[in-house]
Amino acid sequence: MSTAIKVYRHALSGHCHRIELMLSLLGLPATFIDVDLAAGEHKTPAFKALNAFEQVPVLDDNGVILADSNAILVYLERRYGVNGRWLPEDPLGQAQVQRWLSVAAGPLAYSAMKARLVTVFNVPFDPEPLVADAHQLFEIIDAHLTNQPFLAGEQATLAEVALYSYIAHAPEGNVSLEPYANIRTWLTRIEALDGFVPMGVTRVGLVR
Numbered sequence: 001m002s003t004a005i006k007v008y009r010h011a012l013s014g015h016c017h018r019i020e021l022m023l024s025l026l027g028l029p030a031t032f033i034d035v036d037l038a039a040g041e042h043k044t045p046a047f048k049a050l051n052a053f054e055q056v057p058v059l060d061d062n063g064v065i066l067a068d069s070n071a072i073l074v075y076l077e078r079r080y081g082v083n084g085r086w087l088p089e090d091p092l093g094q095a096q097v098q099r100w101l102s103v104a105a106g107p108l109a110y111s112a113m114k115a116r117l118v119t120v121f122n123v124p125f126d127p128e129p130l131v132a133d134a135h136q137l138f139e140i141i142d143a144h145l146t147n148q149p150f151l152a153g154e155q156a157t158l159a160e161v162a163l164y165s166y167i168a169h170a171p172e173g174n175v176s177l178e179p180y181a182n183i184r185t186w187l188t189r190i191e192a193l194d195g196f197v198p199m200g201v202t203r204v205g206l207v208r
């Protein structure tokens with residue numbers, strides 16, 4: 001069945017899983033359109049008209065076209081969320097979530113995400129510095145979670161939605177989560193949220 005919200009995605013992309021997770025947490029039905037990245041479908045004129053940066057995910061909400069996973073999360077929350085449930089409306093609360101969206105787009109994308117590209121998609125990066133950077137980041141996140149259940153405080157926010165996928169699947173890029181007890185507990189808290197949906201696992205890397 002086709003629904004009004006469409007998401008152009010790749011099924012093994014954590015950036016795309018963020019959107020699937022957000023839609024499910026908000027209880028919004030959507031149609032997922034798989035983009036064949038291996039065949040270069042994201043470089044075709046038709047796809048570039050949706051996103052000139054040639055990347056998934058792209059959202060089409062009744063003709064509202066939006067690219068970039070974190071931008072899509074903010075849009076979905078503001079458009080369909082209730083009372084700022086996933087993105088607080090007060091200045092400090094919103095900024096504390098934004099801080100983690102920046103971590104998702106920066107240090108996480110340039111470490112654990114890229115390490116997984118090597119193992120899952122055979123991208124020829126040197127994995128060693130990527131894995132080392134991921135561990136450096138995870139030490140910080142693990143320490144941050146010592147005294148609070150979620151990244152921005154007492155309840156799950158867009159910060160969880162943005163960081164979950166590439167942290168949960170970091171072992172696929174040979175970044176073990178074994179040393180990070182607080183992160184592992186945090187993952188289980190997210191997995192217990194009403195509406196949680198997992199990303200497909202691959203057979204590479206370590207186990208959590």
Ligand SMILES: N[C@@H](CCC(=O)N[C@@H](CS)C(=O)NCC(=O)O)C(=O)O
Pocket residue numbers: 010013014015016037042054055056057067068069070105
């Ligand atoms: N900043 C973008 C990054 C998205 C991204 O890296 N997408 C990857 C899949 S995980 C992609 O489409 N790669 C194809 C390419 O860059 O050629 C976002 O958050 O949406």
